[in-house]
Amino acid sequence: xxxxxxxxxxxxxxxxxxxxxxxxxxxxxxxxxxxxxxxxxxxxxxxxxxxxxxxxxxxxxxxxxxxxxxxxxxxxxxxxxxxxxxxxxxxxxxxxxxxxxxxxxxxxxxxxxxxxxxxxxxxxxxxxxxxxxxxxxxxxxxxxxxxxxxxxxxxxxxxxxxxxxxxxxxxxxxxxxxxxxxxxxxxxxxxxxxxxxxxxxxxxxxxxxxxxxxxxxxxxxxxxxxxxxxxxxxxxxxxxxxxxxxxxxxxxxxxxxxxxxxxxxxxxxxxxxxxxxxxxxxxxxxxxxxxxxxxxxxxxxxxxxxxxxxxxxxxxxxxxxxxxxxxx
Amino acid sequence: xxxxxxxxxxxxxxxxxxxxxxxxxxxxxxxxxxxxxxxxxxxxxxxxxxxxxxxxxxxxxxxxxxxxxxxxxxxxxxxxxxxxxxxxxxxxxxxxxxxxxxxxxxxxxxxxxxxxxxxxxxxxxxxxxxxxxxxxxxxxxxxxxxxxxxxxxxxxxxxxxxxxxxxxxxxxxxxxxxxxxxxxxxxxxxxxxxxxxxxxxxxxxxxxxxxxxxxxxxxxxxxxxxxxxxxxxxxxxxxxxxxxxxxxxxxxxxxxxxxxxxxxxxxxxxxxxxxxxxxxxxxxxxxxxxxxxxxxxxxxxxxxxxxxxxxxxxxxxxxxxxxxxxxxxxxxxxxxxxxxxxxxxxxxxxxxxxxxxxxxxxxxxxxxxxxxxxxxxxxxxxxxxxxxxxxxxxxxxxxxxxxxxxxxxxxxxxxxxxxxxxxxxxxxxxxxxxxxxxxxxxxxxxxxxxxxxxxxxxxxxxxxxxxxxxxxxxxxxxxxxxxxxxxxxxxxxxxxxxxxxxxxxxxxxxxxxxxxxxxxxxxxxxxxxxxxxxxxxxxxxxxxxxxxxxxxxxxxxxxxxxxxxxxxxxxxxxxxxxxxxxxxxxxxxxxxxxx
Numbered sequence: 001x002x003x004x005x006x007x008x009x010x011x012x013x014x015x016x017x018x019x020x021x022x023x024x025x026x027x028x029x030x031x032x033x034x035x036x037x038x039x040x041x042x043x044x045x046x047x048x049x050x051x052x053x054x055x056x057x058x059x060x061x062x063x064x065x066x067x068x069x070x071x072x073x074x075x076x077x078x079x080x081x082x083x084x085x086x087x088x089x090x091x092x093x094x095x096x097x098x099x100x101x102x103x104x105x106x107x108x109x110x111x112x113x114x115x116x117x118x119x120x121x122x123x124x125x126x127x128x129x130x131x132x133x134x135x136x137x138x139x140x141x142x143x144x145x146x147x148x149x150x151x152x153x154x155x156x157x158x159x160x161x162x163x164x165x166x167x168x169x170x171x172x173x174x175x176x177x178x179x180x181x182x183x184x185x186x187x188x189x190x191x192x193x194x195x196x197x198x199x200x201x202x203x204x205x206x207x208x209x210x211x212x213x214x215x216x217x218x219x220x221x222x223x224x225x226x227x228x229x230x231x232x233x234x235x236x237x238x239x240x241x242x243x244x245x246x247x248x249x250x251x252x253x254x255x256x257x258x259x260x261x262x263x264x265x266x267x268x269x270x271x272x273x274x275x276x277x278x279x280x281x282x283x284x285x286x287x288x289x290x291x292x293x294x295x296x297x298x299x300x301x302x303x304x305x306x307x308x309x310x311x312x313x314x315x316x317x318x319x320x321x322x323x324x325x326x327x328x
Numbered sequence: 329x330x331x332x333x334x335x336x337x338x339x340x341x342x343x344x345x346x347x348x349x350x351x352x353x354x355x356x357x358x359x360x361x362x363x364x365x366x367x368x369x370x371x372x373x374x375x376x377x378x379x380x381x382x383x384x385x386x387x388x389x390x391x392x393x394x395x396x397x398x399x400x401x402x403x404x405x406x407x408x409x410x411x412x413x414x415x416x417x418x419x420x421x422x423x424x425x426x427x428x429x430x431x432x433x434x435x436x437x438x439x440x441x442x443x444x445x446x447x448x449x450x451x452x453x454x455x456x457x458x459x460x461x462x463x464x465x466x467x468x469x470x471x472x473x474x475x476x477x478x479x480x481x482x483x484x485x486x487x488x489x490x491x492x493x494x495x496x497x498x499x500x501x502x503x504x505x506x507x508x509x510x511x512x513x514x515x516x517x518x519x520x521x522x523x524x525x526x527x528x529x530x531x532x533x534x535x536x537x538x539x540x541x542x543x544x545x546x547x548x549x550x551x552x553x554x555x556x557x558x559x560x561x562x563x564x565x566x567x568x569x570x571x572x573x574x575x576x577x578x579x580x581x582x583x584x585x586x587x588x589x590x591x592x593x594x595x596x597x598x599x600x601x602x603x604x605x606x607x608x609x610x611x612x613x614x615x616x617x618x619x620x621x622x623x624x625x626x627x628x629x630x631x632x633x634x635x636x637x638x639x640x641x642x643x644x645x646x647x648x649x650x651x652x653x654x655x656x657x658x659x660x661x662x663x664x665x666x667x668x669x670x671x672x673x674x675x676x677x678x679x680x681x682x683x684x685x686x687x688x689x690x691x692x693x694x695x696x697x698x699x700x701x702x703x704x705x706x707x708x709x710x711x712x713x714x715x716x717x718x719x720x721x722x723x724x725x726x727x728x729x730x731x732x733x734x735x736x737x738x739x740x741x742x743x744x745x746x747x748x749x750x751x752x753x754x755x756x757x758x759x760x761x762x763x764x765x766x767x768x769x770x771x772x773x774x775x776x777x778x779x780x781x782x783x784x785x786x787x788x789x790x791x792x793x794x795x796x797x798x799x800x801x802x803x804x805x806x807x808x809x810x811x812x813x814x815x816x817x818x819x820x821x822x823x824x825x826x827x828x829x830x831x832x833x834x835x836x837x838x839x840x841x842x843x844x845x846x847x848x849x850x851x852x853x854x855x856x857x858x859x860x861x862x863x864x865x866x867x868x869x870x871x872x873x874x875x876x877x878x879x880x881x882x883x884x885x886x887x888x889x890x891x892x893x894x895x896x897x898x899x900x901x902x903x904x905x906x907x908x909x910x911x912x913x914x915x916x917x918x919x920x921x922x923x
Contacts, residue, residue: 011753152856
């Protein structure tokens, strides 16, 4: 078991290394004229560093003046030390901006995830138990519609209905206009109010996958021999489902949920941008559109690390939860 | 026994031969279906899958045949004529001096403002840019400006008059005239048809020669034609006459300027000038304090029109007042006049060509028009073509990469598998949406041609999307290659490529079809997100995503639902269709899951 984890860990680091190289290569192939134009544009803004300073910083971090391999190792060296340079768009160190914004995203991601799990898992199990019933069809259709909904379209409809027609929520922003004048509880309520629509969007659009996954796995479990045995033994249907069935369904579900946890930090790029939530997603989007190379590089690497961490956790959890895996 | 034979036997049976000897498990009793037909049967029994198929078929017909049938082009801009009330002219009371200069002279702008200062301070001499000017006041708000040259200094010492000439060309007769003027205490005098000015200093007199430069008046001259401009001599004579007439209270007078006879009629502060020709008179010009100016450079406002406007103004304009002007051709033109502080604004209704932006649905445009005045239905159709095309091309490319790499990895196993799977893991960890956004922003800055952009977009999407397919193919092949038929292929000595692509890959096709159908929906979604963000398919090409992009303007989002709702449903229906089909196919291919 320990060897397995160490092996997986080592592999993940290796893959991260290669991903970093690909990301670095993509950055290196950005036309110089584009970089220079952005640096010049940035330098003209008030309070910004000068053009030469930006270019120098870029050269220093990414080793643009040396070969691609040498430059890459130089960059990895600074990255390992936790230095990602200064953001061009935000004029502060990348890591500082990241610390500022990440918790907004984490709150958004984790609340939506908890809601998703607590709706998707019971509904998926229900659909599997009553396969081919109306409930099953309804769940399938809802799940597939959720998967097929363009996020921006759904978000726009929510905005139209709830903020423009009903006036319940504000169109954009993380906090309201009078946030600073509110007391602690008021601040929390204000924040919560602004989170309702983004959370609703993420939940509806993202719920389908987990729901389908639960259903498929529950069906598999219900078709297995030990369930037939349990039934043959004369157990009540409730006990068969809730005890023998559900616990076995949990294996893949726990795995996938565990694997999703790092993703909660990734931020919802589109949703945050649409609703103006100042999380890592929107911050990164603005940076990427604004040609902020240091921040974009950081974000890409961060996402890659999260994805790898997610797979790693899922694999390890799978081995932990299911003893059959450990044997192989 | 092949299928044809089976059918023949069946036919014979139906032709009346006794069948009583048939056993229960007789082949003839069982209707044998090919695997494909079986899948098809299971597929069409699935209501959702059929719904999905109908959706996709409908979207295909809509996009391809619809775009073909539509009379409009994808980027055709529609325009319409709208009656718009536009400012035609402005009328104001003139409060600034107009300078009518003599021929071939110049009165610089700076000097003009110096004149205004001097006239306000009642000074009759002023200087600007090293040139001296003098002013003669003819009447209230009527001046003549002269170019001034000092010609002599007259000093009187103990009763003796001493003249120092600056210009030696002046003869003794001039000195005589000068002394005479000094003695008489005249301020101005004429000599040889030239005007001279005497200014008394502390101990001496300065004599200046005056050259008329400009007439400064507050009156404006309106002529019957745009070609006529006012001359100094004409204005001088007219201004004087007008002034005298107003003083004396006379009604009219004949004036001759430059050999032409004019008749002036004065009424209040206005004057009309008629051209006299053998006793007939025709209107030639109007003089008034009002300035009627069209805002159009090339429009000359006729004197009649001005008269009518002035008459209305003297009666007093309240609020917005309509009036009708009959032009030279006898046509009636409608105008409105409105007072705006010290100005009067004349508007007319003009047929203006405007873009049909956000036209609500009508017979001509069934779904209305968008912000660029393009037909939304047409754009939806062409957008569908592009979205579907991008979806298919991307999926074909990623499936090919996936089959090749997954097939090789699964077949060879060991270190090849390990290597390829690590590549798959690497690509799987690359965050695709952010990378496409970065590249999109870069292409924006580099102004990449929209068509080339679309091709890039497809390749990037495919390049980042293949790992899932490769992983699936590899997994399937790993289990398939252990089966007996693979041992058989090895025994018959088939080549490796034949074994992989002829015997292994075809067995993966069902799963491939499922995964491709599902990823078709995914690609279309991704493309629409990118186009929505303005980083994918770009104008002039339509895409469902970039049609919805209009909602970034909240005004459009709230007021023009017909612009973005249909596009959203197009995406939803298409992606849903692919997902329904994919789901149905999965169930059909893998009946174990169902029963």
